[in-house]
Amino acid sequence: MLKQIEISNYKSLAHVILDFEKENVVVGPNGVGKSNLLDAIHFVRDAARDGLDHAVTKRHGINSIRRWSKTRPYNVSIRLKFNRGEVGGEYKITIASAGGEFSVVEEELHWYGSSPFGTNKSKEIFPPVSSIKRQGKNLEISLPENPFGAIPDPSISEGDAMITQFAEGIFSPLAFFFRDLHESIVSCGAYSIHPNKIREPQPISNSNVLADDGSNLASVIRQMRATSHRHRRENLTLSVRQVLSILNEIKIDSAGGFYVPVFRVREIDSGYSHELNMSQLSDGTLRMLGMLTAFYQAHAPARITLEEPEQMIHPGLLPILVDAAKDYLDDDINHQVFFTTHSPNLLDMFKPESIISASFEDGVSKFRHMSERQIKIVKDKLFSPGELLVTEGFYQ
16 A cells, blocks of 8 residues: 655645555645646656656656756656555655756665565564665665575666566566565556547457556456456446446447447336447446446556546436445455545545645645544534535635
8 A cells, every 4th residue: 555655846746745545535726736646656657667768758758747947957756655564665766857858866665574585584673675775877785685695786777767677577586576566556547537438449458457548448347257256247237227227237249359348228118128339328427437447347456546536427426436446445455545526525425534635835736634623523523524625615
């Protein structure tokens, strides 16, 4: 679980240190940096999964990422702290830039936990730590006792991140120590579901995790046919049925080398069954289908983020989505959700401790949890979080 983030000079964020819960709901006016906070998490994910150049290019270059400065360019720095019960770790990267080019000037990887080789036989207060510190071209590697012996320093360019080298499928002794840290970083779904991506015939995909835009939704639902995942498909169908009451079944047909989602429905008045293709369904219904699939997918990532899930959704349907999020959280102790929202209705469905206020002050984004006074007001049932949002404005 992502326990804490520290960000410096990323877009509108000058310096932010923020602790997270299992449930996290970021609320604030338009343009205050809610999306930038989550994108800092996703930037590190993209860098670890696809390479730093890919992560920067995806965001239109380093000048679009680095906070603006009229003099010397700022260095961008992001630190993530993870915890998985008795194990956990930290990752930090600092990026310098000039003339549209960038380089890694500092990178740190730390992962702690019981030694996989059984060397930690005593009940030590501090378990073995695997650590890499990178300053420019210099590496300092510290590993617990292990059977590999001396491990040669990896070759890494200044324009890429060390963490990229520890992806699944890369075989090296060093990757053995940091693969869990890599997995903690990349196991994140940053979902912004586009209805038209679901309407289009989707190429057959072997990916077992829903794509951020929902473009492989048909393949992900099809994988729920397996007996071990059938309950997930049933839960998905039951949830979507609360949106479209005549739904009987969600089918995945194949045509011309593509997968096509189809709704099998039964008319209430006549009892006749027929099929609805995705072009016959509203944007809101398809968006709900995509978001619900994110929570019920068989191989869900450890973190799921949703940007303004209330868009195109009737307020009365939001509890269905939140129930799916709760099912996802209950499925694994390390699962975690992040929402951004403007909806008072959505705020009322979460504990006040989960709510993070975003504001824009003195030209930079600020984030803070609800004050103790406001939490007490909610717990005393004087006001709900949504009512406080309306009556007091955004949290101070």
